[in-house]
Amino acid sequence: MIKVQEKFLKDTLISAKNGNSEAREELIRSHKQFIAKVSSKVCNRFLTWDNDDELSIALIAFNEAIDNYNPQEGSSFHSFVQMVIRRRLIDYFRKEGKHQHLSLFPMDPEGEEMSRYDLEVSQEQYQANENKVVLAEVVENFVRMLSEYGVTLDDLVKVSPKHRDSRETLIKVASTLSHNVNLMAHLQKHKLLPVKELELLTGVKRKVLEKGRKYLIALALILSEPDLYPLRSFTQIPAEIRE
Numbered sequence: 001m002i003k004v005q006e007k008f009l010k011d012t013l014i015s016a017k018n019g020n021s022e023a024r025e026e027l028i029r030s031h032k033q034f035i036a037k038v039s040s041k042v043c044n045r046f047l048t049w050d051n052d053d054e055l056s057i058a059l060i061a062f063n064e065a066i067d068n069y070n071p072q073e074g075s076s077f078h079s080f081v082q083m084v085i086r087r088r089l090i091d092y093f094r095k096e097g098k099h100q101h102l103s104l105f106p107m108d109p110e111g112e113e114m115s116r117y118d119l120e121v122s123q124e125q126y127q128a129n130e131n132k133v134v135l136a137e138v139v140e141n142f143v144r145m146l147s148e149y150g151v152t153l154d155d156l157v158k159v160s161p162k163h164r165d166s167r168e169t170l171i172k173v174a175s176t177l178s179h180n181v182n183l184m185a186h187l188q189k190h191k192l193l194p195v196k197e198l199e200l201l202t203g204v205k206r207k208v209l210e211k212g213r214k215y216l217i218a219l220a221l222i223l224s225e226p227d228l229y230p231l232r233s234f235t236q237i238p239a240e241i242r243e
Helices: 002-017 021-043 053-068 077-096 099-104 116-147 153-159 164-178 181-190 195-202 206-211 213-224 226-234
Strands: none
Touching: 002 021, 002 053, 002 226, 021 053, 021 077, 053 077, 116 153, 116 213, 116 226, 153 213, 164 181, 164 195, 164 206, 164 213, 181 195, 181 213, 195 206, 206 213, 213 226
């Protein structure tokens, strides 16, 4: 169920970014409560849509987040939205000179309000920490998936090709596998590499495929599973293949 919701969110985000107004309206509709909750937390008071300008600012920030969110950076969409909303509200408070909000800003040890530079650094540190948490969750998920195929991270260290030619050959095979719906269905159902079919499709000898079985399975999962997308930047897969 969670994976279905994540896929729906991802597909809706892509549609919205590509100019689909209905998809954008659906994202806004389904996130209005979330936007209000985040904004109220930043403002340290309960906000309502009919009475508070801060929610209008937050809504603009949400639209900005839709346009600028990049899953490759590792953070979740909702974490990114929170960061953008907080930044825009802080900018709004400063511009409007709303001194009653100054207590909401981080304070240094001397009790002075932090500078914009300090705020940016603080937000970047928060984002970096958030990215680490997300990446840890992705790796944990990857380990779980690999275990279903009898593969461990230690196995991958041992079987990863040392020679460039061998590595490039297996990467191309993994790309072919990940883009073939029938072969991926076979792999996922039987937990076995479709060696015979891959040999026919790629021309790579059976012996090479069997030797690189664990490496091929790992790469195919990284290239085909949306939940493992952040791991692509940590592989030696060329950008044109991993995108």
